[in-house]
Amino acid sequence: MNNSSQLPDAVERLGASVIGLSTRRHGGSGVLWRDGVVVASASSLWRASTVSLVLPDGEQAQGEVRGVDAATDLAAVTFTSGAMPVAERAAAAPPRVGDFVFAVGREQSGLMQASFGHVGSVAGEWRTWRGGRVDRLIRLDGGLYPGLDGAPVADASGQVLGIATSAFSRHRAVVLPVATVERVLEQLLTHGHVRQGYIGIAAQPVRVALDGASVDGLLVSSVADDGPAAKAGLQVADVIVKVGGQPVGSLEALRELLQVGAQVRVLVARGGHGHELSIEVAQRPDRHCH
Template sequence: MNPISSPDQLPDSVARVAASVVGLATRRHSGAGVLWRPGVVVASASVLWRASQVALVLPDGEQVQGEVRGLDAGTDLAAVTWAASSLPVAERSSAVPRVGDFVFAVGREPSGLTQASFGHIGLVGGEWRSWRGGRIDRLIRLDGGLYPGLNGAPVADAAGQVIGIGSSAFSRHHGVVLPGATIDRVLDALLAHGRVPHGYLGIAVQPVRATLDGAGVDGLLVSSVAEDGPAAQGGLLVGDVIVSIGGTAVGTLEDLRSQLQVGAKVAVRVARGGMAQDLTLEVIERPSSRCH
């Protein structure tokens, strides 16, 4: 990240980010959003809940009507558009975040006034999946929580370059930053489909150690199969142990999820009675279900 040479420069950095920030006025919560693309605000899905429209508070206090184009609870991201956007698109950081880096979040009060919160990055890690099932490209955890009204707010480095948006949806004690790569991927899906399609086979599984052709292997034991789902139609049975999909070993739920691309036909190898069995299953979009 780019350090500031003097604390006197920090208000300028905040003002630079704030120029791209809108407030979100809802009946349930208040939050913030940032102009991520021309005419497209990225915000927090948990703030908007099931809203189809939302009042956006501009820097001068004016309220305009925004259309909620899509929500993804898995990543806590939402896409909002409105017709006449004169705000500048936020400047993004290309630097890799590090533990201890100084950061700040910028929100907007219902009156249009800027609010900000300052802290540091407390934890950095690799790709992870939220408890809601969303794939997030990098773990960036703040050293504390987010103040009320800062869900969906841009989080920036000291130079005023945005590293992502803040969310408190995944932890009671720490805010996380949803990185730019995740935002871009999810926005593409939300703008195109209104949602993020998730692959579905219609099974419930659990990790297990199994025997395949006399050798021990890690796999996923199929504990239930949805009637008329893709797995049932493809011949998968309760008691089968999935050991690979498309030639890639699957020993965890994360391994399985990473192979479920909607619309794909996948080659699935299972251990059935200790012997290998090869099946072909079609991945469809997941309905409202806890199965995979």
């Protein structure tokens, strides 16, 4: 920022879209992402179905928790937002290590608070330890003050880069980028959760011979009774080589190809030869199988 006196203005502009959240057990911050839709931290809301909102003008409102995704620590809350401005998202190039950033939260008393720092590290797509897919790693150079989980993190001009969370790192907060928020939010508003494909297997990466060639695949170690894979004839010791014509050398690659409701062609190596099966992808009932 060329003029440091512009920073308080940027904080104030973003603060006009920041909301305090309070449940019986937790408190946190959120930001008006769409008209009537607040994005917040899933861990701050715990299992609440409603939440008390503290608005920038000091008024209080009741919000309805429309959905939570523990895998990305994101939640969607809806309420009647009136004339509140929606936070402006950054459309410029992705942040770089060393970029100045700030987070704005709101305490349950209504007091606005801000935290200032820098981007500590950046990288490509990654998965949280809870299995959530995040489009880009943006790690801050420090942790978060209490109450800033779910707060928007902005660049020096006040445009939002993403949502702050301390759920995935003990010492360094991460920013869930705009692309991730948009993708998860759409599913939370539509389904109340993030739908994840399931075929009912446990598997691990291996290298296997298929028709005389060596290829990467996933060795099936168990098949759930009455699951989609079992119904299609997949067996323990089969090696999944391709799904929908795409190679699957890792569990992450498999997850990306399992769209709920889709009928997928699965190429497996069985006894050194290829067999093709058709599996209908279901919605994953738990977090233990794929």
